[in-house]
Amino acid sequence: MHKYRIEGGIPIRGTIAASGNKNAALPCIAATLLSEEPVILRNIPEIEDTGVMLLILQALGASVEKIGEHEWKIDASLIRSSDIPAALSKKIRASILFAGPLVARTGKAVMPPPGGDVIGRRRVDTHFLALQELGARIEVEGPFTFTANKLVGADIFLDETSVTATENAVMAAVLAEGHTIINNAASEPHVQDLCNMLVAMGAKITGIGSNILNIDGVKKLHGTDFAIGPDFMEIGSYIGLAAATKGSITITGVNPKDMRPLRVAFGKLGIRWTIEGDALTVALGQEMKVNTDLGGMIPKIDDSPWPGFPPDLTSIMTVVATQVEGTVLIFEKMFESRMFFVDKLISMGARITLCDPHRAVVSGPCTLHGDKLVSPDVRAGMAMVIAALIAHGESEISNVYQIERGYENLVEKLRSLGARIEQVEIED
DSSP states (O other): OEEEEEEOOOOOEEEEEOOBOHHHHHHHHHHGGGBSSOEEEESOOOSHHHHHHHHHHHHHTOEEEEEETTEEEEEOTTOOOOBOOHHHHTTOGGGGGGHHHHHHHHSEEEEOOOOOOOSSOOOOHHHHHHHHHTTOEEEOSSSEEEEOSOOBOOEEEOSSOOHHHHHHHHHHHTTSBSEEEEETOOOOHHHHHHHHHHHHTTOEEEOTTSSEEEEEOOSOBOOOEEEOOBOHHHHHHHHHHHHHTTOEEEEESOOGGGGHHHHHHHHTTTOOOEEETTEEEEOSOOOOBOOOBGGGBOOEEEOOSTTSOOGGGHHHHHHHHTTSBEEEEEEOOSOTTGGGGHHHHHHTTOEEEEEETTEEEEEEOOOOBOOEEEOOSHHHHHHHHHHHHHSBSEEEEEOTHHHHTTSTTHHHHHHHTTOEEEEEEOOO
């Protein structure tokens, strides 16, 4: 186990490459179960969560082979089990993504409730409702158990625009008998990646990128060679870091279309960037001033389903706003515990009023001071890293396992940008 020791107050500068989208890699790894032919996945980030997903595949009987940097060959032709090991399932929330493909492929899936970030209630009801509509039977006493003699297409209306429930429903529906409509579907870039991968495997899906997906079931899927897209959450985090430290950065491998919702939100804080090809540059001299609404009203940065601003970046925006002249309301609607990390920012000198579990008013700019911090989840942990890099003096961040679940080679990337950060082993 290790922690981070960070010396703040130094603007970051340099160039990095965007990692593959973690939230696309996880369902794409699960989807390899749907074919008896080998699947090659490229641009897979080397982080804890993808490692656990690959271990689950191996536990189920799949052959998993690393064939290059960020490249894996998966052969699920000899699946021998439908039971997800409890120790692995509890490590990550994405373990629930094996429910759909296992039921579609083997007629059964058994798993304990999934783990993951502690950021409030994270219901799995939508997964259950969607799979039940397709014909699965579900038992929730003890481990979750999904069984089905066969899956049959259905007209499904998801009770919330859940990314992972949409992905589970899609993975089950592609091998279901007949036609499926998924209404109120999530449409994030990672959902699109999964759907495009399945199409490349022979699935029949239309409406990709919209909130209505039409799927005609097929009897079998073949293998494919598929590269997932860039991680716009990581990109947004580094944009915020560059602006907040009054530095500059160029990020290569960016999909410009993914950046449109982020451009609107960052623009409210006076933060701009340019894109040439797939290279995004945040230059020195950002305005860093809140753009008020008409009449001088305090603006709001709030999350919503894609193509709205992603909830995972509200933590990042909160710490960035501490360095911006003016006042802004951050409204995180999805999870009732995600904003509780702001007490740590307040202890560092931030001027933040936590109105309720979902809303925080941030006034800046303010001087932050180094502190001892504990990462509660992936995104709040990255927000703490940014705060430490802004702050005067030294900070220590523990429980960095949570951060490294979502950010590939974080320490190495930050050092390449001039950040003073080191890993320190924690004594027992």
